[in-house]
Amino acid sequence: MDIENGSQMIAALHVSDLSISRGERRLFAGLSFAVKAGEAAQLTGANGAGKTSLLRAVAGLLRPDAGEVRFDGAGGPLDAGTARSGGVQMLAHQEGFRPGRTARAELTFQARWFGASAEAVTAAAKRLDLVPLLDLEVRVLSAGQRRRLALASLVAANRPLWLLDEPLAPLDARRRAQAAEIMAEHLNGGGLILAAVHDPLPVAARDIVVGAAA
Amino acid sequence: MSALLLLYRREVSLLWAGGGGPLLACGFALAVTAALPLAIGSEPVRLVPVAAGTTWIVLALASLLSLERLFERDHEDGALDLLALGPPTLEAVFAVKTAAQWTAVGLPLSLAAPVAALSLGLDPALAPLTAGAAALAGLAFAAVGALAAALSLGSKRGGLLVAVIALPLYAPPVIFGAGTVTAAQEGTSPGPALALLAAYALFACALTPFAGGAAIRNAQG
Amino acid sequence: MPEVARSYVEYVAAAWGISAVVLVVVAGRALVAARQVRARLKELEDGE
Amino acid sequence: MFGLANPERFMRFSAPLVGPLWIAAGLLLAAGSWLSLTAPPDYQQGDSVRIMFVHVPAASMGLMAYAALGVSCLFSLVWRHPLADAAARAAAVPGAALTGLALITGAIWGKPMWGVWWTWGDARLVSVLVLFLFYLAWLALRAAIEDESKAARAAAVLGLVGLINLPIVKFSVDWWNTLHQPASLLRADGPSMTAAYLTPLLTMMAAYAVLFAAVWITGVRTEVMGRRLRTLRARRAMEA
Known part of the structure; x- marks a missing residue:
């Protein structure tokens, strides 16, 4: 983890007594769990149980009704703002790429926005076999190709905490194996993964049930 | 290269290339200017007194053009969430977007402004002053307009809502901007008006990022 | 003694008339809304 | 003020106030109207001076209402005060109505005084018009966003920005007025403030203020x- 690009070392994520509601409806309450470096956790629960909202609350994009999200760095507790702006990257249903621009421009922007170096971006693109697609507009890419682009951005930026919302959904079997490899490598390097899933993650992961069991 | 510079280059290339690029803004400005003589007649005695005023109305309306998409597209693509998670704060992201809006729409319009004013009979010697005042006013329009765009995130009638929110707040820059040129036309010094215009533009640039950041967080969470 | 200006009574009537209408509408709207929500609330609480 | 943060205490606190406020508003309005309509006509303007007794209170109350709206937005934004959005909404509609009323009565008053229905020459009228636009912007934003809590917070930001910008807009309109001094129009500054006019005017202003307070508090209670x-309904639906 080179600090030079502003990335922030995160050793642990603590969620304590979290409760989130959408409008008047309470999604879940009193949820607590922790994820340590090298660990993965997967959120299971029915559709609309609040898995995505939980990810967004951890990312600081959504304000919970009650409860707390805390991050620990190597040397003890971290300020949530710095931890998030330096150490968290999210992969949501929409990958955040502008359809009208080329894959190269959007991948480069997004990865470097999260602290990747130019070399890391080209290496990640090569690894995900994206080079032939780079000069195409994002609009013409398939959902699977766009998801690989987002995975390349994750690999290039290499931020410690990955928040993944059904990461493997649009990928075919071959690409899922590659994603598993990437996730395992991330965990061995001391990274953390918190993912909302319907089918289990391809790496060892603890189950966290959100809301009513599926 | 710092993250903000990366974002600035992306935003400018987005605004400059497709959609509401400078060509569209200047085209709109000149089209509306051309409508005036068609509406009220070609005699200079009618046009010259309103040349400065019309130019500022045209500047204000033209600067509204690409505002609606300034945040809406990123919001729809899911990019706004990622921008919030990056190293810079949302306030900084907002300021960069305002700067991009000024660069891609405000500055080109400040070149179109003297052309529009001259076509309506403004004294050519006032062209540089008009361009300068238009650039300053453009900065105010960009900052307030960007805030209006951020506030109307999540509403269905985005474009119209941006105008209804922004235009009352455009009153001071329109008054001071047009006032600068009118003062010069009447031979008095444009200094005070220009100073007030600059003050409002800087005030808007200082205030709107905080309001804009809050508006974006509100639309996200 | 300048000639007393026309009394413009019709302007006064118009101004006061419109003011009265607007004030009554604003006040009425507030009172009616209050009464309605109180009634519905009582109806629900009694039904409990 | 923080004590009223929780709705229950506010309801208990405001309950005894509502009745008397409405009664006081009614009495003051009656007294003010009687005083205004029986005051001697102005030697210069004749009876049209009586329009001032409805115009000035509406304009000043429209401005006060926006201040109430702005402060409510501040409480809603900074302290996430649960009642603040209700207070803002309850102030916005009457505020906009009063400001609109100030514009209409201003125009009607302008006809006898300046011979035109609407004059851009009077800086005060123009600032009231811009204030009216601020209200429209607030109400439009509040209505345009479906999600209730998001609409409230976005409108709170705009309300606060508006509050900060109001004095600036007022200054820029006054400055603009000096720049474009309409030499041709008769520059009447309105009737001299003799005692005969001061009492009705102050009574009417008090009446409008108390009426606004009554409408505002009733509005918050309704909210x-x-x-x-x-x-209650949501819980009822869940149990069903």
Whole structure:
């Protein structure tokens, strides 16, 4: 983890007594769990149980009704703002790429926005076999190709905490194996993964049930 | 290269290339200017007194053009969430977007402004002053307009809502901007008006990022 | 003694008339809304 | 002020106030109207001076209402005060109505005084017009966003920005007025403030203020009861 690009070392994520509601409806309450470096956790629960909202609350994009999200760095507790702006990257249903621009421009922007170096971006693109697609507009890419682009951005930026919302959904079997490899490598390097899933993650992961069991 | 510079280059290339690029803004400005003589007649005695005023109305309306998409597209693509998670704060992201809006729409319009004013009979010697005042006013329009765009995130009638929110707040820059040129036309010094215009533009640039950041967080969470 | 200006009574009537209408509408709207929500609330609480 | 943060205490605190406020508003309006209509006509303007007794209170109350709206937005944004959005909404509609009323009565008053229905020459009228635009912008934003809590917070930001910009806009309009001094129009500054006019005017201003307070507090109470109704219904639906 080179600090030079502003990335922030995160050793642990603590969620304590979290409760989130959408409008008047309470999604879940009193949820607590922790994820340590090298660990993965997967959120299971029915559709609309609040898995995505939980990810967004951890990312600081959504304000919970009650409860707390805390991050620990190597040397003890971290300020949530710095931890998030330096150490968290999210992969949501929409990958955040502008359809009208080329894959190269959007991948480069997004990865470097999260602290990747130019070399890391080209290496990640090569690894995900994206080079032939780079000069195409994002609009013409398939959902699977766009998801690989987002995975390349994750690999290039290499931020410690990955928040993944059904990461493997649009990928075919071959690409899922590659994603598993990437996730395992991330965990061995001391990274953390918190993912909302319907089918289990391809790496060892603890189950966290959100809301009513599926 | 710092993250903000990366974002600035992306935003400018987005605004400059497709959609509401400078060509569209200047085209709109000149089209509306051309409508005036068609509406009220070609005699200079009618046009010259309103040349400065019309130019500022045209500047204000033209600067509204690409505002609606300034945040809406990123919001729809899911990019706004990622921008919030990056190293810079949302306030900084907002300021960069305002700067991009000024660069891609405000500055080109400040070149179109003297052309529009001259076509309506403004004294050519006032062209540089008009361009300068238009650039300053453009900065105010960009900052307030960007805030209006951020506030109307999540509403269905985005474009119209941006105008209804922004235009009352455009009153001071329109008054001071047009006032600068009118003062010069009447031979008095444009200094005070220009100073007030600059003050409002800087005030808007200082205030709107905080309001804009809050508006974006509100639309996200 | 300048000639007393026309009394413009019709302007006064118009101004006061419109003011009265607007004030009554604003006040009425507030009172009616209050009464309605109180009634519905009582109806629900009694039904409990 | 923080004590009123929770709705229950506000409801208990405001309950005894509502009745007397409405009664006081009615009495003051009656007294003010009688005083205004029986005051001697102005030697220069004749009876049209009586329009001032409805114009000035509406304009000043429209401005006060926006201040109430702005402060409510501040409480809603900074302290996430649960009642603040209700207070803002309850102030916005009457505020906009009063400001609109100030514009209409201003125009009617302008006809005898300046011979035109609407004059851009009077800086005060123009600032009231811009204030009216601020209200429209607030109401439009509040209505345009479906999600209730998001609409409230976005409108709170705009309300606060508006409050900060109001004095600036007022200054820029006054400055603009000096720049474009309409030499041709008769520059009447309105009737001299003899005692005969001061009492009715002050009574009417008090009447408008008390009326606004009554409408505002009633509005907030309605909002609180409305929210209680919604949660009751939501719970009822869940049990069903």
